[in-house]
Amino acid sequence: MDTILTLLEKDTRLTPKEIASMLSLSEDEVRSAISEYEKNGTIVAYKALIDWDKTDREIVSAVIELKVTPQRDRGFDKIAEKLLNYPEITSVCLMSGSYDIQLIIEGKTLREVAQFVAMKLAPMDCITATSTSFVLKKYKDKGVIYQTPEEDERGSCPV
């Protein structure tokens, strides 16, 4: 059944009917597997990858590295859970290595992102240091290369 997940991870638009044909399962089997995955949180969401650079929308994203003082009994969970609530923050990961938490923040302008770091993040008691790097160009994300789809260039060799 893990194949269903692999297929959906690549293309969330596949319908249960299509998946059923591909895997020689019944449509009902696929539907109930998917609904189980949704219920137990294995499938978290279905989203599209969008290259906003191709639109008029201005968007700035930054990777922010945080050094954090862990809290008694709760480690890094408490601060992580607090950070989740900010809609500007699109990704929160606990890291190994020279810093503790990595955030990805999106805003309309550089200033907006900088303000968020200075006014919201830096003052938090347990955050001891921040380092902000702005994303200049996205080449690949979630395994997908950001490029205009190429035409089928396979030559018409009579094979």
Add this chain to the structure above:
Amino acid sequence: MIDYNTLIPQHIAALPSSGIRKFFDLLDNMKDVTALTVGQPDFVTPWHIREAAIESLERGKTYYTSNAGLMECRREIAAYMKRRFSLDYDPQNEILTTVGGSEAIDITVRALVTPGDEVIIPEPCFVCYAPIVTLAGGIPVRLPLTAKNKFKLTPEELAAVLTEKTKLLILAFPNNPTGAIMEKEELEAIAAMLRDTNIAVLSDEIYAELTYGKRHVSIASLEGMRERTVVVGGFSKAYAMTGWRLGYTLAPKEITRGMYKIHQYAIMCAPTQSQFAAIEALKNGDADIEEMKAEYDRRRHYILKGLEEIGLECFAPEGAFYVFPKIAGFGLSSEEFCEKLLYDYRVAIVPGTAFGECGEGFARISYAYSVPHITKALEGIGKFVKDLKESL
């Protein structure tokens, strides 16, 4: 003024252009067509394989290799054939790397056929065998296979065409265009008829890695068959390496010696960068094969289900990446069916007759395409069949 009519030899002028070529020419001039026509993978060659070729260029390996190919490449081919198909060949004098499976087929036929020899070609099949036999002065003996036998070759069918002049049998399984495979017992029945003869076998196993549920068996692995068989293989289908033009032959040294001479004079050697890429593919590419094969298998199931829903009869192929549904019964020839489908419904598939006259009543559909693309094509085919049924 030069007279081309006498300049160009009659047998070249008379050589027919392939039926599939004609169909592709029609297609080339049309826009907005959803095609399921190509005979090559839609995957890009895995990056680690491409990188090996790039590295060979960076390090200036731009020379000819030895005629037979890089020794390391031949050694890896030998190891791979042993690992995957239990075949044992000496890289020193029983393996040649060639410019694709195509050259391998050509030099095999040329090294074995004397003018007047008969070569048995079970059809439907890939388009090159009969013309190559003709060019070598041989006589192609076309043997029509049937849907009833799932397009496998039976000993009865073979017996009916064997003569004193038979020199060579061409076996191409897994098969393009039908997707048929031949299993061990079925090959054994064919082998039993050849063991006491002086007939050779060209076993074109270019799709050997693409079988679903069953492992491919090479006829060369059966008792008494190695001595008379030339196995033709290549990288195009298994590793998605069509453009690299690299194939190989495995044959006893007595046969290889002749092929080697033709290859040496006509070709020199296969492309060097491709050979470096091949070494990487053979060493570290087994997982790539499995991944691509799993995807083809899902599409195979998908397209068979789609054809079933449309109401086109199709035997379940167990190899390659084609299905070969029956399209007879609508009062149209295969060619008419495919042309109407192309012009009126903007979907391209290849008439079965492109692969031999016995392909009449069938069409080849390739599933070397993404599922959304296949879905779109099936919609067009479905609509066409529905309209045909209503007009009957």
